[in-house]
Amino acid sequence: MSTASDKNLQALKALFGDEALASRLATTRLAVVTPGQNLPVSGKHLGEVLVDLLARLWPNIDLHGDAAQELHAVAVTAAASGGGSGAAIKVQWAPPYDIVVAVGCEPPVGAATTIRLGADDWVAELGPEAQCGESSNPVGPAMAAAMGGAQVFHRVFERDLDGMGAVPIDSWHADVRDLFDAVHLRVTDIDLGETHFFGVGAVTHGLMSLLVRWPAQVRGIAHLVDQDRYGSSNGQRYLAMRLQDVGLAKVAIVAERLRLAHGPALTVHEHPTDLNAYCAARGWHQPLHRVVTGLDSAEARRHVAYKMPERTVNMWTAGERTGAGRYLPRHGSACLACEYLEKTSVLLDEVGELHQQTGLRPDIIRVLLDSGRGMTQDEAAQLACKWGVSPADFVGQPLRSAMPALCATGKLQLPNNPEAVDVPFAFASLFAGIAGFMMLLKDLAAEEAPSEAWTQHNFKSPTPLLLRQRPSSPQCVCCSALRTLEEAPS
Numbered sequence: 227m228s229t230a231s232d233k234n235l236q237a238l239k240a241l242f243g244d245e246a247l248a249s250r251l252a253t254t255r256l257a258v259v260t261p262g263q264n265l266p267v268s269g270k271h272l273g274e275v276l277v278d279l280l281a282r283l284w285p286n287i288d289l290h291g292d293a294a295q296e297l298h299a300v301a302v303t304a305a306a307s308g309g310g311s312g313a314a315i316k317v318q319w320a321p322p323y324d325i326v327v328a329v330g331c332e333p334p335v336g337a338a339t340t341i342r343l344g345a346d347d348w349v350a351e352l353g354p355e356a357q358c359g360e361s362s363n364p365v366g367p368a369m370a371a372a373m374g375g376a377q378v379f380h381r382v383f384e385r386d387l388d389g390m391g392a393v394p395i396d397s398w399h400a401d402v403r404d405l406f407d408a409v410h411l412r413v414t415d416i417d418l419g420e421t422h423f424f425g426v427g428a429v430t431h432g433l434m435s436l437l438v439r440w441p442a443q444v445r446g447i448a449h450l451v452d453q454d455r456y457g458s459s460n461g462q463r464y465l466a467m468r469l470q471d472v473g474l475a476k477v478a479i480v481a482e483r484l485r486l487a488h489g490p491a492l493t494v495h496e497h498p499t500d501l502n503a504y505c506a507a508r509g510w511h512q513p514l515h516r517v518v519t520g521l522d523s524a525e526a527r528r529h530v531a532y533k534m535p536e537r538t539v540n541m542w543t544a545g546e547r548t549g550a551g552r553y554l555p556r557h558g559s560a561c562l563a564c565e566y567l568e569k570t571s572v573l574l575d576e577v578g579e580l581h582q583q584t585g586l587r588p589d590i591i592r593v594l595l596d597s598g599r600g601m602t603q604d605e606a607a608q609l610a611c612k613w614g615v616s617p618a619d620f621v622g623q624p625l626r627s628a629m630p631a632l633c634a635t636g637k638l639q640l641p642n643n644p645e646a647v648d649v650p651f652a653f654a655s656l657f658a659g660i661a662g663f664m665m666l667l668k669d670l671a672a673e674e675a676p677s678e679a680w681t682q683h684n685f686k687s688p689t690p691l692l693l694r695q696r697p698s699s700p701q702c703v704c705c706s707a708l709r710t711l712e713e714a715p716s
Contacts, residue, residue, distance in 0.1 A: 230308020233462035234283060237651055241545065242386050254382050256284050257323045260291030261331040268345045268367050269330040269358030270296075271439065275371035275465070276327065276343070277301040279652045280378065281315060282308060282462055290319040291331070306469040308461025325381055327374055330358030341377050345370040348411075352377065353397030363413050364439035368432075368660055369402050369688075375653030380685045390546050392685035405690045406664045406680060408671075416670060418446030418492070421516045424501045424530055426452035426476040428463040428650065429541040430520030432659015433666070434480055435465045438487045445491040448484065450477040451504045452497075453598055454624065463652040465659075500597045501526070505533055518666060520659075522626055524566040525576060525595065531563035531704050537669055538562045540679075541662035543650035550661030551679030551696060552669050555708055559677035560696035563704045580625065585612045594625040601625065654684050 239245040258280070260273055273293055280287055281301035289297050294317045302312035319334060326337040330344045344351045346359025350369035358367075373395070380392055403409050416437075423430060437444060456464070456471045456479070471479050477496040484494050497504050505514075514535035521527055527540065538553040540562055555561030568575075580591045585608055594601065600622035601609070609628065610617035620628045650658075661680055668675070677696040682688045698705040 229458045230282060230310060230460075230462035233308075233459045234651075237462070242383075244386075247383065247386060250382055251283060252285060254284060254325070255286045255288070255323045256280060256378065257288040257290060257319070257321075257326045257337070258297065259326060259328045259331065259333050259337075260289075260293040260297070261329075263292045265291070265293045266330065266346075266358040267360045267362055268347070269293075271362075271364055272343060272345045272358060272367035272370050273297050273329045274300050275368055275435070275656070276329065276374050278304045278465055279371060279375040279656065280327075281305040281310075281312070282652045283375075284378070285310060286314045287316075288320060288323070289315070289317050290334070291329075293329075303468055304461070306461075307458070307464070307467040307471065309458040310461075325378055327378065330356060339381060341374055341381070343370045343374045347413075348401050348403050349399070350402060351399040352395055353399070361413075362441040364436050364441075365402050365660065365663070368436060368656060369400075372653045372656040372660065373398065373688075375651075375656070376684050379651065379653065387546075387685060390685070391683055392546070393687070395687055398687050400688060402660070402664065405688050405693065406661075406668060407690060407693055408664060408668050411664075411667055411671065413440075413442055415443040415445065416440060416667070418444065418448055418670070419516060420447045420449070421518060421666075422449045422451060422514055422535075423518045423520070424451050425519055425521040425526070426450055426454075426480050427520050427522060428460070428465075428652075428655035429543060429658040429662065430518070431465045431467070431480070432656040433518070433520070433541065433662045434483065434659075435656075436660065436663045438466075438483050440487075443491055444484075444488040447493045447495070449495045449497060449504075450481055451499065451501050452476050453499045457623075459627075463650055463655045465652065465656060500599070501533075502529060502596055516669065518662065519562070520662070523595075526598075527566045528563055528568070529596070531561050531566070534704065534708075535562075539662055539665045539669060540565070541658040543654050543658050546684050547681055548650070548654050548658040548661065548684060549679060549681030549692075550658060550665045551677065552665040552675075553677045553696070554675060555677070555698070555705060558698050560698050561677070561702065561704045561708070564677075564696065564699040564702045565679070567699060567701055580629070583629070584609050584625075591625065598624050598626075601628065657682060657684060 235245040238247050277297045277300050281304040298317050301315045305312035323338050326333045326340045328342040333340045342356045344356030344358050345366035347361035347363045348366050350366045475498045481494040481496045516537050517535040518539045520541050541550045553562050577588050577591050581588050606617040606620035680693040
């Protein structure tokens with residue numbers, strides 16, 4: 227079973243093509259500093275999310291200030307979830323440090339390279355004047371924490387990121403609502419109606435962390451659909467994951483957090499199965515009013531689109547970019563399938579490529595991809611035999627999880643399927659989760675709107691200029707069917 231450390235190696239290799247850079251993870255010393263006293267509410271939330279992110283990647287973190295003990299517990303829990311010891315996470319001030327992150331305060335005199343973060347309500351900021359306020363709104367603090375995590379990474383790997391469009395950020399301030407053309411949003415009760423969450427992976431954990439912390443009432447019905455269980459490798463990027471979660475169903479743990487946060491007003495249903503089996507059992511004739519997707523492949527998203535949901539929120543990560551969109555497929559607006567059109571020009575589809583790479587029969591591959599189930603002993607043995615690796619590393623692993631692990635060994639290269647080896651870092655998953663949460667709030671606040679999507683470069687300042695309306699694609703089979711229905715005489 228792979229660990230968070232293994233996933234970080236994969237992530238570095240996917241981003242840079244060189245996992246040898248991982249030595250910097252072990253040698254970089256970080257410090258997170260909070261005020262000497264009276265850390266505001268937003269600063270407390272910012273600090274908790276920040277150290278949760280950092281401890282999943284960086285093993286050497288010192289904590290200093292009034293909140294150090296509380297943040298130490300959060301950081302050690304995060305590190306342990308991925309198989310780390312947390313032994314090098316300490317409450318102390320013992321410079322020199324490579325980077326000091328200050329949460330709404332001045333760092334101690336003589337600190338090294340400093341990133342100062344602040345947040346309040348919907349606002350996130352980075353720079354020498356960044357402050358924290360008393361708002362209990364989690365959005366601004368979460369965005370500030372994600373920005374901080376990304377900038378720490380950028381400072382350490384700056385030369386290696388050259389050519390990827392990465393830009394160091396010395397000062398940045400934004401109301402997160404402005405990024406999504408959502409200045410009308412307020413901290414009020416949320417009514418989800420009946421919302422289906424397909425995929426409870428890392429980006430969905432980012433969204434759920436905001437929903438769990440939302441200070442007003444959340445009501446409605448939430449269906450969590452994902453058949454996967456936590457593995458120690460998930461600790462690399464799953465916000466709020468704990469060591470005791472390993473081996474448990476993801477839907478069960480997230481459901482528990484939602485129930486504890488919002489009580490009986492929010493009905494949460496756990497469905498530890500894949501989305502196709504869930505929809506079949508539910509009945510194909512039953513409409514899907516609202517769907518939120520945090521899935522791991524284009525094909526899985528097409529499977530969602532083919533169910534013809536009335537409205538969809540989609541979250542994604544891809545290399546150095548993350549994003550989210552909402553899709554209301556009518557009157558010329560895109561559906562989710564418009565964003566993930568099948569590539570008809572390639573000689574082999576995904577099943578064909580994986581058959582060549584694994585030796586597994588195409589029909590078995592199709593079942594593994596569609597269901598997301600873990601591989602059996604026999605399936606893992608066949609894969610392991612082909613590539614000379616241990617089958618124990620792959621038993622119980624979904625095929626899409628096994629392929630990047632195999633790629634990371636250097637035995638397999640997947641040039642035609644970069645999606646399969648994309649392993650995001652925790653800050654990237656959180657960026658996508660925040661974007662998805664904002665899209666969900668917008669969707670809940672307005673019944674009719676054009677489809678739209680927002681993207682950002684993880685190492686640039688987020689901007690509203692990257693929010694774009696999404697028209698329907700003429701090649702989309704789903705939208706073609708909708709156009710036929712719209713044009714039919716009543």
